[in-house]
Amino acid sequence: MPISETALLRFLSSVHPYDSLEPALLKELAPKFRQIDATAGNPVYALNQELDGLYLVHTGEVEVTDENGIPVSILGPRNSFGERGLTRGGRAVTSARTTTETILLLLPKADFHTLMASQPKVAKFFDRRRPGSRDTTSLATTRVETIMARDPITCSSGLTCQGAAQLMRDRRISSICVTDGDRLQGILTTRDLTAKILAAGKPISTPVSTVMTPDPLTLAPSAIGSDVLHMMMEHGIGHIPVVEAGRLAGIVTQTDLTRFQAVSSGEMVSSIARAGSAEEMAKVTAEIPRLLVQLVAGGNRHEVVTRLITDIADTATRRLLALAEEQLGAPPVPYLWLACGSQGRREQTGVSDQDNCLILSGDLKPEDNAYFEQLAAFVCDGLNTCGYVYCPGDMMASNPRWRQPLSVWRDYFRDWIAKPSPEAQMLASVMFDLRPIGGETALFADLHQKTLKAASANSIFTAHMTANSLKHTPPLGLLRGLATIRSGEHRNTLDMKHNGVVPVADLGRIYALQGQLAEVNTRARLEAAEAAGVLSHSGARDLLDAYDLIAQTRLEHQAAQIRSGQTPDNYLGPSDLSDFERSHLRDAFVVVKTMQSAAGHGKGMLS
Structure with a gap:
């Protein structure tokens, strides 16, 4: 039985976004809907079929299945499907059929697109595209490549300090990159010249190579502006070279930054980097919820918010490592502290525990274990004090299992890949999200690359990992x-x-x-x-x-x-x-x- 005009108007006025339309417009739109009566089991559309328009369930039920015939959703009254989404080039990427006696309302494609073009509220409802940030000039959303000075002034390592000073004076810059071809060797700043030449009474003919900071901290062009701010505040530097594929691409200085745009997270990073104890840091990390609210309210995208919040955890971890070394003395062998889980993926939110581990140098001696046991306990306890609570599954460096020499870590990954038991799948899932935080990063680079290669080559392992996922x-x-x-x-x-x-x-x-x-x-x-x-x-x-x-x-x-x-x-x-x-x-x-x-x-x- 056809739905009466009055009943149709009443129904549409109860469905969003049609309830936002003016009554006259809704009355004009209603007759354009075509009623489709279907019994149970009737196909609505098939995979790859060109769709006729937007479907709206009036009564009954529709089952949507994927390309493998697996149900992905069951839609009831007032649900829309079809042209509004889950399409590619106007063709369906799913199939749909009725599961009970159903009445559908079909708004033809041309009418639907006309409605979208003329009614912003309707377009907003049916547009699933990712919204843009409200503040496109924020450091949190601006890539370093848009901030950096391109073609930075460079010199060779053999230039004298006087020559470098004259070059900086003439170009009105406060730093100069020392290069060999297009490869960065170091950086020289006016502060270096003051502290290491003038104050030390050294001759101005001293070569730049003896005064520069070799292998300085760098960032990639794809980094974001807040990375620059956080690195400067944590390490107390004012110039960061930008390197891509090993080649110098630019430089960012303090004067390139609009600091107020990222002042909240930047100030937190700075305060943590100067803190003298975990208790001092905890006063800063206690403000993370407020920061989250401000960032979300400011229209920042989720990956920006979680990145800024994770930066704070990273800084806290590195500061705790430094405090541990101050208390325990220099480490007996090189080590690398890594994060996994949400911190490893840089996806921390307002709810985060800690997941971490330690890779130790192969030069480790049995008597060195006591040092790293104390270091791990100091950092994990400190993180817990800062609000990053202990991992319920004990996936922490304080657990001896996750505090091992590099050779043992190689054995771990090799065994997980060769024998993908349920526990191995779970552990591999966690450990494939490892990210270096502090220490000797070279301990991880080779391990990471070789593990990825071995894992991808083992079809049985990848099949088990896929099933586990x-x-x-x-x-x-x-x-x-x-x-x-x-x-x-x-x-x-x-x-x-x-x-x-x-x-x-x-x-x-x-x-x-x-x-x-x-x-x-x-x-x-x-x-x-x-x-x-x-x-x-x-x-x-x-x-x-x-x-x-x-x-x-x-x-x-x-x-x-x-x-x-x-x-x-x-x-x-x-x-x-x-x-x-x-x-x-x-x-x-x-x-x-x-x-x-x-x-x-x-x-x-x-x-």
């Missing part, structure tokens, strides 16, 4: 397309960590293994996977958009909790979301589920 599934179900936790303390909520960002992080790790990609950050892994051909362009765009929405929703939830005086967590109630937010979040979860299905069937990407 699919254990965390998006929360898709019958209730408006979202499945909530059924019992316990967090009943009727969505776990935005384990069922939200973790499934995407797991996929990113698998793509990194398949492509032998060195990136650790999830978003960087997805982008690198696309560039390497591990992930198709359309698949990468879909997954990146989905991940951005899920991760941003999680951060906004935590910020809202902090503003209301609560302790932030990862459990979001669907009722706290608008129809707009629920609908888009459901679409994002469908994309993740579809990509998981593709990975589980050995396809690795959407073609």
Whole structure:
């Protein structure tokens, strides 16, 4: 039986975004919807079919399945699907069929696009693209390549200090890069000339090579402006060369920075770098929730927020390592402190425990173990004091298992790859997210590269890792397309960590293994996977958009909790979301589920 005009108007006025339209416009739009009556089991559209327009469920139920026939969502009344998303070039990347007697309303493609073009609120609702930052001039969103001075003034190591000083005077600069060809050897600043030549009474004919800072700290052009600020404040320097593929590309100085744009996180990093104890640092890290609220409120993207918050944890770790060495003395052999988990991926939020380990030099003697046991305890206890609570699974350097010589770490990874037991899969998943924080980074470079190569070459291991990565599934179900936790303390909520960002992080790790990609950050892994051909362009765009929405929703939830005086967590109630937010979040979860299905069937990407 056809739906009457009055009933149709009443229904549309209860569905977002049509409820935002003027009554006259809604009355004009309603007749353009075409009613489709279907019995149970009727196909709505098939995979790769060119879609006719936007579908809206009036009554009944529609099951959406991926390219492998696996259900990814069940849609009920007031849910839209079809032209609004999950398409590639206007063709469906899923299939849909009715599961009960159903009435669908179809808004033809031409009418839908006209509506999108003329009504900004409708366009905003149906546009799943990643929103831009509100402040495009922020250091937190500006790449170093846009800040740096290109073609920096250089000199050879044989130039005299007088010649270098004259060059800096003539060019009105406060530093000069010392190079061999286009390779950076060191940096010389006016402060070096004052302290090491004038104050020391050395002749002005002294070669630059004896005064310069050799192998200075550098950044890549792809780094962000806040990286510059944080590095300067932590290490007390004012000039940072920019190096790409080993070649000098530019330089950034304090005068290149607009400090107020990142003053909050920058001041926190600076205060921690000068702190004399974990207790002093804890007073600074206690402000992280406030920083999170400010960053989210400022319109910063999720990967910027988590990067800035992780920078603080990194600085705290390095400062604790320095304080430990002050107390214990110089280390008997070189070591490297690494972070894994969310800190390793630079994805810390307002809720973070600590996950870390120590790689020790092969020159380690049995009597040296006591030193590193004390160092690990000092740093892990200090991090706990700072609010980075002890890892529940004891994945910390204070555990002797995760404080071993390089040879033992090689054996760990070799055994995990050769014998991928459930425990090995779990440990490998954690340890493939390792990132050096402080110490001798050379201890990790060779290990990382060789492990990636060995892992990607072992099809059995990668298959087990892929299967393990699919254990965390998006929360898709019958209730408006979202499945909530059924019992316990967090009943009727969505776990935005384990069922939200973790499934995407797991996929990113698998793509990194398949492509032998060195990136650790999830978003960087997805982008690198696309560039390497591990992930198709359309698949990468879909997954990146989905991940951005899920991760941003999680951060906004935590910020809202902090503003209301609560302790932030990862459990979001669907009722706290608008129809707009629920609908888009459901679409994002469908994309993740579809990509998981593709990975589980050995396809690795959407073609």
